[in-house]
Amino acid sequence: MSAPIPPSLAPAGHSARRSPRPLILLASVIAVLLAPLLLSQFSVTLLGYIGLFSLIAMGLVLLTGVAGSTSFGQAAFMGVGAYTTAVLTTRYGFSPWWTLLIALGVTSVVALILGAVTLRMQGHYLPLATIAWGISLYYLFGNSEALGGFTGLREIPALSVFGYALTDNRAYYYLIWLCVGLAAWGAQNLLSSRTGRAIRALRGGAVVAESFGANTFALRIQTFLLAALLACLAGWLYAHFQRFVNPTPFGLAQGIEFLFMAVVGGAGHIWGAILGAALLTLLRDELQDILPALLGQSGDFVTVVFGLLVILMLQFARQGLWPLIDRLVPKGAPRIASAPEPLPSHPKPQxxxxxxxxxxxxxxxxxxxxxxxxxxxxxxxxxxxxxxxxxxxxxxxxxxxxxxxxxxxxxxxxxxxxxxxxxxxxxxxxxLGRTFQHVRLFPEMTLVENTMMGGYARARAGVVASMLHLERREEDSLQAAALRQLERVGLSEQAWLQAGNLPLGKQRLLEIARALVHDxxxxxxxxxxxxxxxxxxxxxxxxxxxxxxxxxxxxxxxxxxxxxxxxxxxxxxxxxxxxxxxxxxxxxxxxxxxxxxxxxxxx
Structure with missing residues (x-):
């Protein structure tokens, strides 16, 4: 059994997890629960759309903001989910709940095929490829008579829960936000796990991740698939929310707007996806009335404003708005396991x-x-x-x-x-463990998180276990091993600081600590x-x-x-x-x- 971690290695005032503080989370839950009781029908409907768009923006946070794979085609995956349930329910009489499973399966096949081809591309070729297949799927929806062409499909049945039909937008609102809450919880758990650190390492540090046992291409595929499934879920909910689908919401313009939501809210933060979806949806609703009156002519000037907004964000707040809010909230002490289990060790030679x-x-x-x-x-x-x-x-x-x-x-x-x-x-x-001639750390991660990356091959929890938070024992063991090695190289006092704040000499010591966690x-x-x-x-x-x-x-x-x-x-x-x-x-x-x-x- 490993020795307990000294309390001195976990100073108050720093947090290992990038999650909202309990008071913010509690206030958000209360606001979501009370909103239908206090707001008008139109406002509740608007909040429902914010929830749907939040799901897609969360996927883009994982795929683009965290893993570094830019995609403009997520709206097309939303269309796959929407059209699958629309066709199966209106023409073949399937139960909407069965069509959710089928839609997720169809989306998985499409995403795996597209991901296997496009994720091998680097640089600007990857976003260009996502534009290409996004446009292709959009015109497939519009030109297929079986899918109703550009006219679309009508009379999609309402969802029913325990015999109660969700025909009222207020009732449907709770279902949407339940899905958003579960998705945010799972995604946040993922990013705070061994697999999540490896996914974060994909953005500029794939060589390091591979050097400690991670299959980076498989991680890219899994992240791409997860983002596609979130978009599919949003599309399925959208179809039964609107009870009508046509190709318009699944085109390239909407895909770009979803990416805007992730960037504005904070492309590296799950809760920033919700913030960005809310801001841009509410802003669009207001600007649609204000801009034509202000300019004296009609037209899609909202997209122009969104484009200027993103440019300003990239200039003055490149990490998005959520980090600015998160910085103002006091941080609590990280959770430290008192008696973690030892990690598996490599057999030692004679x-x-x-x-x-x-x-x-x-x-x-x-x-x-x-x-x-x-x-x-x-x-x-x-x-x-x-x-x-x-x-x-x-x-x-x-x-x-x-x-x-x-x-x-x-x-x-x-x-x-x-x-x-x-x-x-x-x-x-x-x-085999190693350091590098030119220091390869993840500057936005803490010293503990960087060091825990060294133990990737000594743990087993994958994407599903991480999202369900079933990896806690492994995480405790990895954290304990990381803290011991940081103490060994003399960096324990800086354990909860960001690695990018260290001078070069200490960054090299941090690399050694990371390699030692690899055993x-x-x-x-x-x-x-x-x-x-x-x-x-x-x-x-x-x-x-x-x-x-x-x-x-x-x-x-x-x-x-x-x-x-x-x-x-x-x-x-x-x-x-x-x-x-x-x-x-x-x-x-x-x-x-x-x-x-x-x-x-x-x-």
Whole structure:
């Protein structure tokens, strides 16, 4: 059983979860419950639309704001849900509740097909692809006679709950907002979980996520599917709310407006989706009357105003409005588990066992050979230093060993198993942990959240378990492991601060703590002392010695010769992509070729 977490590691005034404070949440629930009793029929209907649009905006927060995959086609998935239930209920007599399951199934198939094709695209090609299939689905709805063409389908039956028909908008309003509440609860649970941290890592940090065992393409597909299902649910609710559908609400213009809602409210925040949907829906309702009277002519000037609003938001409040509100509310202390269960550990090798073997590794980038026929071995309980002048190919060799970059020829064996062609996530799950030459952290996450990312492969909870909040024990164990490693590297006092606020030297220590949460049997450290002060280097050296004594084998790239000479058991020297020499630090210091490479022959 793991030791309890000291209270000092959980200072009050900081929160690990990005959720609204209890008072805000309570006030929101009361407002939602009382609104139909206090407002007019028109206002209640408008609030119903806000709830529907909130569902789609939540999906866009997950897909675009968090995972970084921009989509303009979510309105089309709303159309899939709406048309599926409209056709099945009006023409085939299906129960609306059965059509919900069928609509979710149809949307899943469509989303998986589209996602498998479009999510492999990068840069501006991805949003262009979402525009393309969004337009295609819109015209499919409009040009299909089976779907009623552009005229649409009428007489969609009302939903019935326990024999009570929801024909009154006030009653239907509660169903919509019940769905919104459940979706927000599930999405917030997801983002506060192991899977959610990996999804957040997709936005600019996919290499890190893969290096700790995450399948980033599968995560993109799952996020895309989840966003599509939320849009489908909104479409199903919309069809039985309106009791009439045509293609107009499912076009590209509406898809862009949904994206506007997510951006204005706060593209990285679930509760910002509700805020953005409310603001833009209410603003549209007001501007539709004000602008024609003000300009003296009719036209869709609301979209122009929305476009200008988004430009201003990106200029002055790029994170949206929700973070500005959230910042004003006092934050409580994070939840700390008193006696978390231990996480699974990687089997430890016997002292002296051959842990890593590199055989004639070659890496070719076009006409440039960055690594040329390099071979070496590394034994358990050893610190092996990989040194050489700038551009010698050391970091490239790290990427070959960890699977970040594929080997052109040669072999890499980890504990006797050939891992040459395995992706980095598969090698990581065999016990390899690493840091990076250029620090790769998630600046908007806290130190604890960054460090917990290192334990991704040691936990199992997926998307569904995370959304249902069934992963609490694993989360407690991950948090405990993260806090222990932060204390180990001297960062426990900053545990609940954002990682982006740390100086470079401490960011490197944070990377080491993250790698230690992975429980590595082989730890790759790429220039860990860069940016550290003298005392910090001494502490780092002592830490690495302790790790070696505990059975962690270390492959180290470092330019600080004093540190590496006093720390490493053996050294491999590279120059121009080739292995120049190998031996003890004392032998390497006297090696003529090494002296020539470093000092030009000067003694």
């Amino acid at each position: 002292a002296g066992e051959e842990l890593l073997r590199v055989e004639q590794a070659v890496k070719q980038f076009g006409g440039l050979r960055a690594v040329s026929g390099v071979s070496f071995t590394l034994h358990a309980g050893e610190i092996l230093g990989l040194i050489g002048p700038n551009g010698a190919g050391k970091s490239t060799m790290f990427n070959l060993v960890s699977g970040v970059s594929p080997v052109t020829s040669g072999r890499v064996l980890l504990r006797g198993q050939d891992v040459t062609r395995l992706p980095s996530r598969a090698i990581a799950r065999r016990g 590595p049997v082989l730890l790759l450290l790429d220039e860990p002392a860069a940016g550290l002060r003298f005392n910090e280097k001494q502490e780092l050296s002592a830490l690495l010695r302790r790790l070696r004594d505990e059975g962690v084998t270390i492959l180290l790239v470092e330019h600080d010769m004093d540190l590496v000479m006093n720390l490493a058991d053996r050294l491999v020297v590279m120059n121009y992509g080739e292995k120049l020499a190998e031996g003890t630090p004392e032998a390497i210091q006297q090696h003529p070729a090494v002296r020539e490479a470093y000092l030009g022959g000067v003694a």
